[in-house]
Amino acid sequence: MVRRLFPQLFLACCLLTLSTGVFAGTDGNISDKLLQAFHKTFPDAQQVKWAETEDRYMVNFKQGEILTKVEYDKDGNFLNSLRYYSEKSLPVNILCRLQKKYADKKVFGVTEVTSDSNVEYYIKLEDAQNWITVKSNVDGLMQVVEKYKKAS
Incomplete structure (x- = not known):
């Protein structure tokens, strides 16, 4: 979903x-x-x-x-x-977890989505072969929501 x-x-x-x-x-x-x-x-x-x-x-x-x-x-x-x-504006708890869990990836950009009741972070990561989007909540719980192979 x-x-x-x-x-x-x-x-x-x-x-x-x-x-x-x-x-x-x-x-x-x-x-x-x-x-x-x-x-x-x-x-x-x-x-x-x-x-x-x-x-x-x-x-x-x-x-x-x-x-x-x-x-x-x-x-x-x-x-x-x-x-x-950019990653430097992420909350510290999320940045620390991101750097630990995805140490081999580079942060391309962040989209923060806020409503009255919720804040979510969509973090676009990249490495030599892939684009990956990780969704995080304010507590730093993360899940991969997209993964694409880069064109060669």
């Missing part, structure tokens, strides 16, 4: 990125209350681009080297977020 969810998550990310390009930069319809809450939560946000759909607001921005996408409902309530970053 997890293998079926990951491609859907990837597709959702792609669609979010494309839809944001269509609506980017328009914050005229965003309520002052939501804008104030956003700036209070993310005071260092750069390259901020808002998008609006029928039932939600989406905002893309960077904080340092971390690319972030956050979705809010029309009432300004947080729905979920995606953050893309």
